[in-house]
Amino acid sequence: xxxxxxxxxxxxxIASGLKKNGGKDLGMIFSEVPASVAGIFTTNKVQASSVxxxxxxxxxxxxxxxxxxxxxxxxxxxxxxxxDTLSMSGFASAELEIPDEHVLVASTGVIGEPIPLDKxxxxxxxxxxELKPDGIADLAESIMTTDTVPKVVxxxxxxxxxxxxxxxxxxxxxxxxxxxxxxxxxVWTDIKISPAVLQEALLASADKSFNRITIDxxxxxxxxxxxxxxxxxxxxxxxxxxxxxxRAVLDDVLxxxxxxxxxxxxxxxxMVEITVKGAESDAxxxxxxxxxxxxxxxxxxxxxxxxxxxxxxxxAGRAGVPVLPDSIDIFFDDVQMVKDSMGCGKAVEAETTRxxxxxxxxxxxxxxxxxxxxxVVTCDFSIDYVKxxxxxxx
Amino acid sequence: xxxxxxxxxxxxxIASGLKKNGGKDLGMIFSEVPASVAGIFTTNKVQASSVxxxxxxxxxxxxxxxxxxxxxxxxxxxxxxxxDTLSMSGFASAELEIPDEHVLVASTGVIGEPIPLDKxxxxxxxxxxELKPDGIADLAESIMTTDTVPKVVxxxxxxxxxxxxxxxxxxxxxxxxxxxxxxxxxVWTDIKISPAVLQEALLASADKSFNRITIDxxxxxxxxxxxxxxxxxxxxxxxxxxxxxxRAVLDDVLxxxxxxxxxxxxxxxxMVEITVKGAESDAxxxxxxxxxxxxxxxxxxxxxxxxxxxxxxxxAGRAGVPVLPDSIDIFFDDVQMVKDSMGCGKAVEAETTRxxxxxxxxxxxxxxxxxxxxxVVTCDFSIDYVKxxxxxxx
Numbered sequence: 001x002x003x004x005x006x007x008x009x010x011x012x013x014i015a016s017g018l019k020k021n022g023g024k025d026l027g028m029i030f031s032e033v034p035a036s037v038a039g040i041f042t043t044n045k046v047q048a049s050s051v052x053x054x055x056x057x058x059x060x061x062x063x064x065x066x067x068x069x070x071x072x073x074x075x076x077x078x079x080x081x082x083x084d085t086l087s088m089s090g091f092a093s094a095e096l097e098i099p100d101e102h103v104l105v106a107s108t109g110v111i112g113e114p115i116p117l118d119k120x121x122x123x124x125x126x127x128x129x130e131l132k133p134d135g136i137a138d139l140a141e142s143i144m145t146t147d148t149v150p151k152v153v154x155x156x157x158x159x160x161x162x163x164x165x166x167x168x169x170x171x172x173x174x175x176x177x178x179x180x181x182x183x184x185x186x187v188w189t190d191i192k193i194s195p196a197v198l199q200e201a202l203l204a205s206a207d208k209s210f211n212r213i214t215i216d217x218x219x220x221x222x223x224x225x226x227x228x229x230x231x232x233x234x235x236x237x238x239x240x241x242x243x244x245x246x247r248a249v250l251d252d253v254l255x256x257x258x259x260x261x262x263x264x265x266x267x268x269x270x271m272v273e274i275t276v277k278g279a280e281s282d283a284x285x286x287x288x289x290x291x292x293x294x295x296x297x298x299x300x301x302x303x304x305x306x307x308x309x310x311x312x313x314x315x316a317g318r319a320g321v322p323v324l325p326d327s328i329d330i331f332f333d334d335v336q337m338v339k340d341s342m343g344c345g346k347a348v349e350a351e352t353t354r355x356x357x358x359x360x361x362x363x364x365x366x367x368x369x370x371x372x373x374x375x376v377v378t379c380d381f382s383i384d385y386v387k388x389x390x391x392x393x394x
Numbered sequence: 395x396x397x398x399x400x401x402x403x404x405x406x407x408i409a410s411g412l413k414k415n416g417g418k419d420l421g422m423i424f425s426e427v428p429a430s431v432a433g434i435f436t437t438n439k440v441q442a443s444s445v446x447x448x449x450x451x452x453x454x455x456x457x458x459x460x461x462x463x464x465x466x467x468x469x470x471x472x473x474x475x476x477x478d479t480l481s482m483s484g485f486a487s488a489e490l491e492i493p494d495e496h497v498l499v500a501s502t503g504v505i506g507e508p509i510p511l512d513k514x515x516x517x518x519x520x521x522x523x524e525l526k527p528d529g530i531a532d533l534a535e536s537i538m539t540t541d542t543v544p545k546v547v548x549x550x551x552x553x554x555x556x557x558x559x560x561x562x563x564x565x566x567x568x569x570x571x572x573x574x575x576x577x578x579x580x581v582w583t584d585i586k587i588s589p590a591v592l593q594e595a596l597l598a599s600a601d602k603s604f605n606r607i608t609i610d611x612x613x614x615x616x617x618x619x620x621x622x623x624x625x626x627x628x629x630x631x632x633x634x635x636x637x638x639x640x641r642a643v644l645d646d647v648l649x650x651x652x653x654x655x656x657x658x659x660x661x662x663x664x665m666v667e668i669t670v671k672g673a674e675s676d677a678x679x680x681x682x683x684x685x686x687x688x689x690x691x692x693x694x695x696x697x698x699x700x701x702x703x704x705x706x707x708x709x710a711g712r713a714g715v716p717v718l719p720d721s722i723d724i725f726f727d728d729v730q731m732v733k734d735s736m737g738c739g740k741a742v743e744a745e746t747t748r749x750x751x752x753x754x755x756x757x758x759x760x761x762x763x764x765x766x767x768x769x770v771v772t773c774d775f776s777i778d779y780v781k782x783x784x785x786x787x788x
Contacts, residue, residue: 046711046719046735076707078720078736111704112737221708296690297783304784310505313470314615317440325440326472341440342472343506383780389691390698390777 005154006165006190008032008232011135013142016123018071018109018116025071026123027142028092029186030064030131034102035230037063038199040206041223048075048222049082050105053089057101061195063228064099066186067092067124068106070143070171074115075107075221084117091124108145108171108184108222136167143171143184146388151260157191157235157249159242164191164235168253172261183210183261185225187253191246192231201247202227209254213262213377214293225254262377267384270302271377273362276316279372284321288365289376291319299381307352309338316365323367331364332356399548400559400584402426402626405529407536410517412465412503412510419465420517421536422486423580424458424525428496429624431457432593434600435617442469442616443476444499447483451495455589457622458493460580461486461518462500464537464565468509469501469615478511485518502539502565502578502616530561537565537578540782543658547650551585551629551643553636558585558629562647566655577604577655579619581647585640586625595641596621603648607656607771608687619648656771657754661778664696665771667756670710673766678715682759683770685713693775701746703732710759723760726750 013027039058041051057063067088074081085105093100107115130138140150154167172183193201206225227250237246263271274293279285292298295315301308309330316323330338332352337344355361407421433452435445451457461482468475479499487494501509524532534544548561566577587595600619621644631640657665668687673679686692689709695702703724710717724732726746731738749755 044708044711045717046707046722073704076704076732076735076737078734110702111708112732221704221711296779300780300783303780306784308504310467310470310615313440314438314505317438317615323439328440338470338506340472341470343470381780383777383784385690386694386697386775386777386780389694390700 005133006167006188006230006233008190008230009188010131010133011139012127012130012132013135013138013140014123014127014130016069017119018069024138024142025069026120026127027068027139028127028131029066029139029188029228030096031188031228031230033230033232034062034064035228036061036193036195036198037226037228038195038202039224039226040202042220044221046076046221048073048107049077049085050074050107051222051224052082053085054104054106054224054226057104060101062102063104064102065092065096066104066106066226068143068184068186069115069120070108070145072109072113072115073107073111073222076112077114080114084115087117088120091121095124095128104226106184106224108143111221136169140169143169145171146266147171147264149264151257151264153253153256153260155249155253157245159191159235159237159245162234164189164233166249166253168257170257170261172264183220183223185210185257187225187227187250189227189229190231190233191229191235191237192233193229193237193246197237197243198227198229201243201250204247205250205254208251209258212375213258214290259377262379265379266388267382268379269359269382270380271360272302272379273375273377275362275364275373275375276367277364277373278367278369280322280370281372282374283372285372285374286376287321288316288319288323288367289374291315292363292365293376293378296381299378302356302380303382305353305356307332307337307349307356309343312363312365313338313341322369324369327368329366329368333361399527400561400582400624400627402584402624403582404525404527405533406521406524406526407529407532407534408517408521408524410463411513412463418532418536419463420514420521421462421533422521422525423460423533423582423622424490425582425622425624427624427626428456428458429622430455430587430589430592431620431622432589432596433618433620434596436614438615440470440615442467442501443471443479444468444501445616445618446476447479448498448500448618448620451498454495456496457498458496459486459490460498460500460620462537462578462580463509463514464502464539466503466507466509467501467505467616470506471508474508478509481511482514485515489518489522498620500578500618502537505615530563534563537563539565540660541565541658545651545654545658547647547654549643549647551639553585553629553631553639556628558583558627560643560647562651564651564655566658577614577617579604579651581619581621581644583621583623584625584627585623585629585631586627587623587631587640591631591637592621592623595637595644598641599644599648602645603652606769607652608684653771656773659773660782661776662773663753663776664774665754666696666773667769667771669756669758669767669769670761671758671767672761672763674716674764675766676768677766679766679768680770681715682710682713682717682761683768685709686757686759687770687772690775693772696750696774697776699747699750701726701731701743701750703737706757706759707732707735716763717761718763721762723762725758727755
C-alpha cells in the first residue's frame with residue numbers, strides 16, 4: 001500500500017458570496033514549496049483573462065498556488081477583467097507570501113459580468129486560513145457550477161520502491177467537448193518531475209481522457225487543466241520507464257475524472273461509450289466516434305431508450321470520412337444489432353432495448369475497412385439538459 | 395397578375411397504410427409531358443436506394459413523375475431495398491404508361507425496416523386516379539413525418555410578357571442542416587429551360603435557402619430536392635437576363651420553404667436568423683453563423699428566452715476562424731447588447747429579453763474585421779425536441 005495523499009499540498013474551499021445560493025465558490029490549492037507545473041487550455045479564440053494569464057505564467061515551469069472561483073467566468077469583461085484576475089492573484093500571493101508569478105487564477109461561471117472583486121478580497125484570508133492537507137472535498141465543491149457531485153480521484157504509484165500520490169479534482173458537466181480539456185481540472189502530486197516531462201505527460205493523458213468525452217459539443221472560454229508536482233516524495237522521474245509508470249497513474253486519474261464528468265453531464269441519465277473500429281485510420285475512427293457521440297438524434301434516442309440504430313448509421317455516414325455504406329456492423333454491448341448495414345431483426349431489438357435501460361453501456365461500430373479504432377464517451381440528451389440550460393442564468 | 399399554377403402538372407397524396415396513424419403517406423407529382431429535371435442530394439455517405447436511383451436517373455435530364463412515400467425511409471435495407479425502390483418506380487411507370495427511367499422515387503421515415511411493398515402496389519392505381527392540378531395540398535400532407543404543418547409555396551414570374559409559375563412542396567423538421575438540402579423538396583414549373591441551366595439554378599438557390607438553415611445538425615440518408623420544368627408555358631429561358639429573372643423567383647420559393655421548415659422544426663418555438671458580418675471572408679462568416687446556429691447552449695438559451703450573449707460569443711470563438719476576441723459586437727434585432735466583446739448593461743438586457751420573447755428575431759454578430767457576411771436561420775431547442783426524438787419510433 002502506498003500513501004494516498006501527496007506530501008506538502010493543502011487545499012481549501014469556502015463561500016465568498018459569488019454564488020447566489022451561498023454555496024462554496026472560492027478554492028485554493030497550495031504547495032509548501034514551489035512545484036513543477038504544466039497546463040492545457042481551451043482552444044476557443046475567446047478566452048478568459050485567467051486562461052491568458054495562466055498560459056503565460058506556466059511558461060516559467062513553476063507554480064505554488066492556484067486560486068479558483070466559480071459563479072463568475074470573468075470573461076468578456078475587457079481590460080478590467082484582466083486587472084481583476086491580476087488582483088485575485090495579488091490577494092493570494094500577498095497573503096501566502098510567495099512570488100505573484102507563482103500563482104495561477106481560474107474562473108468558471110457566467111460570461112460577461114464583472115467579477116465582484118471586493119467579495120474575493122475579503123474572503124482570501126479566510127480561504128488561506130482554511131488550507132489543510134485534507135481540504136480536497138471543500139475545493140472540489142467550490143469549483144462546481146451545474147455539477148451535481150464533486151469530482152475527486154486519488155491514485156498512488158511507486159518508483160524504485162518510493163511511493164507518490166496523484167490527486168485530481170475536476171468540474172465539468174456542460175461545455176465539454178473533445179479538442180481540449182474543456183473544463184477545470186487541477187491535479188497535484190508529490191513526485192519529482194521536470195516541467196517539460198510533466199507537460200508531455202499531461203498532453204498524452206488528456207488525449208486519452210478529456211479529449212475523448214463529450215456532453216454537448218460546446219467549448220468554453222475558461223477551461224484549463226493544470227498539474228503541479230512538488231517533488232516532496234522520494235519518487236523521482238528521471239528515465240523512460242519511470243515516465244511510463246507515472247503516465248499510467250496519471251492516465252488512471254484523468255480517465256476516471258473524465259468519466260465522472262460525463263456521468264454528471266447536464267441532465268445525463270446514461271453514460272455511453274462509442275467505440276469505432278475497422279476504420280481506415282485511428283483519425284477516421286475518432287471522427288466517426290465523435291460525430292455519433294455528438295449527434296442530438298442519437299443522444300435523444302439513448303434518452304428514450306430507443307435502439308434506433310438508423311440514427312447511428314446516419315451519423316457515421318456524415319462524419320466526413322470514407323465508409324462502406326453496405327458493410328457497417330453495430331453492436332450494443334455484446335449484442336449484434338446491425339450486420340452489413342441491415343438490422344438483425346425484432347428479437348435482437350428486444351435484447352438491445354434491455355441494454356439501453358442500463359445506466360452505462362457501449363456501442364461498437366465496425367466499419368470493416370481497416371485497423372483504425374477509437375472510443376469517445378458520451379451521455380444521453382435529456383429533457384433536463386434543456387431545462388438546465390434554458391434556465392441557467394435565471 | 396400572372397397565373398398561379400403551372401400548366402400540365404398534377405399532384406396527389408393518399409393513405410396507403412404505411413403510417414401507423416392512417417395518415418396520407420404516398421404522393422405523386424406528374425407532368426403530362428416529359429420535363430427537364432435537376433436535383434441535389436444528401437451528402438451522407440450512407441444513402442437510401444431512392445437517392446442512389448434518383449441521382450442516376452436525373453443524368454438523362456428528363457423526368458415525368460415522382461412517387462414518394464413517408465413512414466419508411468427504405469434505407470439500410472440491403473439489395474432488397476433497391477429492388478423495392480425499382481418496384482415502386484415500376485408500379486408508377488406501368489400505370490402512367492411512361493418510360494420507367496423517367497420516374498423518380500423518394501422515401502422518408504424510419505431507417506432500417508423493409509418497406510411494405512404490397513401496400514404501395516395496391517395503392518398506386520388509387521394514387522394515380524387522384525392526380526389533379528390542385529392536388530398539391532394532398533401531396534404536401536403525404537410527405538410529412540414529424541412536420542406539424544404542410545409546406546407549399548407558389549410564385550409566378552414573367553419572361554418577355556409570358557407568365558409561368560413555380561410551385562414547391564417540402565417536408566423537413568428534423569435532420570436538417572447545411573451542406574445539402576437535407577429534407578424532401580419537390581418543385582415544378584411550366585417554364586421552358588434546359589436541364590443544365592435548371593441544375594445550376596437549383597444549386598444556387600439551395601445555397602441561399604436549404605444550405606442556410608439548421609434544426610439539429612444531423613444530416614439524413616434520404617434527402618433530396620428535385621425540380622421539374624415541363625415547358626408548357628410560353629415563358630422560355632434562353633439568355634442570361636432570363637436566367638437571372640427565373641433564379642430570383644426560384645430563390646423566393648426555396649427561401650420561403652426553408653424558413654417554413656425551420657419554423658416547423660421539431661419542438662421549435664422560435665425562428666432566429668443569425669447574421670455574421672465583418673468577417674474576413676464570406677466563408678468565415680458562414681462558419682461562425684453555423685457554429686452559433688448549431689450550438690445547443692445558444693439554442694436552449696433562446697428557448698429559455700435568456701439573452702445569454704456569453705454563449706453566442708463562446709460559440710463564435712470556437713468556429714475555427716480568426717476573430718478578434720476583444721472586438722465583437724452583438725445585436726438582438728436592432729438593439730446592441732455587446733460592444734467590444736463586453737455587455738452593454740442591465741438596461742439593454744431588459745430590452746433584449748423582450749426581443750427574445752418574440753417568435754421571430756435576428757441576431758447580428760459583427761466581427762469588425764472585414765467585409766465577409768452570411769446568415770443562417772435556426773430555431774430554438776426545446777423540451778419538446780427531446781420528447782419528439784426520444785419517442786419517435788414508439
